[in-house]
Amino acid sequence: MSYFWRVTRALFARSLAVMTAYRAEIVIWMISGSLPIIMMFIWISLAEAGPVGGFSAGDFAAYFLMVFFVRQMTVAWVIWELDRQIRLGELSPKLLRPLDPFWEHAMDHLAGKVVRIPLLIPPLALGFWLTGARLELAPSSVLAFILALSAAWVIRFCQQYSFGLLTFWFDRVLGLEQVWFALYFGLSGMLAPLSLYPEAVQRVIAFTPFPYLIDFPVQVLLGQVSGWELYHGLMVQALWVAVFVGLRWLLWRQGLKRYGAVGA
Numbered sequence: 001m002s003y004f005w006r007v008t009r010a011l012f013a014r015s016l017a018v019m020t021a022y023r024a025e026i027v028i029w030m031i032s033g034s035l036p037i038i039m040m041f042i043w044i045s046l047a048e049a050g051p052v053g054g055f056s057a058g059d060f061a062a063y064f065l066m067v068f069f070v071r072q073m074t075v076a077w078v079i080w081e082l083d084r085q086i087r088l089g090e091l092s093p094k095l096l097r098p099l100d101p102f103w104e105h106a107m108d109h110l111a112g113k114v115v116r117i118p119l120l121i122p123p124l125a126l127g128f129w130l131t132g133a134r135l136e137l138a139p140s141s142v143l144a145f146i147l148a149l150s151a152a153w154v155i156r157f158c159q160q161y162s163f164g165l166l167t168f169w170f171d172r173v174l175g176l177e178q179v180w181f182a183l184y185f186g187l188s189g190m191l192a193p194l195s196l197y198p199e200a201v202q203r204v205i206a207f208t209p210f211p212y213l214i215d216f217p218v219q220v221l222l223g224q225v226s227g228w229e230l231y232h233g234l235m236v237q238a239l240w241v242a243v244f245v246g247l248r249w250l251l252w253r254q255g256l257k258r259y260g261a262v263g264a
Helices: 002-021 023-032 035-046 057-074 078-088 092-096 101-131 139-168 173-187 199-205 215-221 227-261
Strands: none
Touching: 002 023, 002 101, 023 101, 035 057, 035 101, 057 101, 057 139, 057 215, 078 101, 078 139, 078 173, 092 101, 101 139, 139 173, 139 215, 139 227, 215 227
């Protein structure tokens, strides 16, 4: 275990140095993920005449600013890395190392989050100042939010990792990710708070991981989820974490057998 922590710390330090050197590229990626800001202004304009579904203009501003933050903190790109590494044989030298390449990818993503946080503060502060939105944070909500945000990232990361491992068998797994992202785009809360969706739609998507990737962590931070609803949401997140962690493990073991069989 001590060896594992030493290696992961070294990987994180290396990843942090690389990510710090590429801050400009990270800013560009952040700008490309600014859809929640666009949606914020759309919903604010709709709420100028009065609350929409119980949301005032300030409520929409706070919601979408936090959607922007959660989206940035849970972004993943590992599927593109795996697609390239498996197809081009770049995975082979990584298999000679004693540590699963999963942890190298994970440290890259975690380092990216650390670099993003200070870059996110100015646009978020500007957004709150321009819109007059308020964010009242209770210590219990912040703690629950950290748990929900962490679970959301693990779900998203392991889902992408699992899809990326399908490259062992298929050539066009990036198309599958595009289908997933289309569903994620519409059902996670990036377009609108999910409480504004028809009840029938809410009941259906409750059986998918999408509400727990964006909307649930945001509602937790805003203090809109508490008590049993909070515990239930965290338990559902834990279930999806187990599903995708287990799926990644299974695909990795089976994929390595196929990778070795073709002489990579």
